[in-house]
Amino acid sequence: MKTVTFLLSVVLAAAVPFLSGCYWTLEQRWQAFDAQMRQEVGVKTKDYYLREWGRPTKRAKAGDGGEILRWEFRGYGGAQGWNKILTFGPDGVLKEFQRDYWPKEE
Numbered sequence: 001m002k003t004v005t006f007l008l009s010v011v012l013a014a015a016v017p018f019l020s021g022c023y024w025t026l027e028q029r030w031q032a033f034d035a036q037m038r039q040e041v042g043v044k045t046k047d048y049y050l051r052e053w054g055r056p057t058k059r060a061k062a063g064d065g066g067e068i069l070r071w072e073f074r075g076y077g078g079a080q081g082w083n084k085i086l087t088f089g090p091d092g093v094l095k096e097f098q099r100d101y102w103p104k105e106e
Contacts, residue, residue, distance in 0.1 A: 030101055037097045046092045053084075065090040079103075 024032070046067065050056075056069040066089045074081040085098040 026101070026103060030099070033099065037099075041094050041096060044094050046086075046088045046094075049086060049094075062087055062089075066092075066095065 046069065049069065053071055057072040058070040060068040060070075062068050066087065068085065068087050070086075071084045072081065080103055082099060082101040085100075086094055087096045089095045
């Protein structure tokens, strides 16, 4: 009986971190995204984001010879969406990011 109780406790304890993320609000998820992106500035490259996020919606040249890539999503007739705008230096390394999100109207 003690072994079963112990095993159940271990399984529940291991599941908590995975389940707790499911209950984040949209704002908490965007805050986590912002924190992650701040850590990636100066570290990740344009090739990484192209591999991970796919082809951007728009591209532009930056004044310093780098590039500005924009990924967009529009849903519910434009009532929900986001823009992720990443600026890369001439060396292809992430210099800065911006994001913009608007929720679905209820």
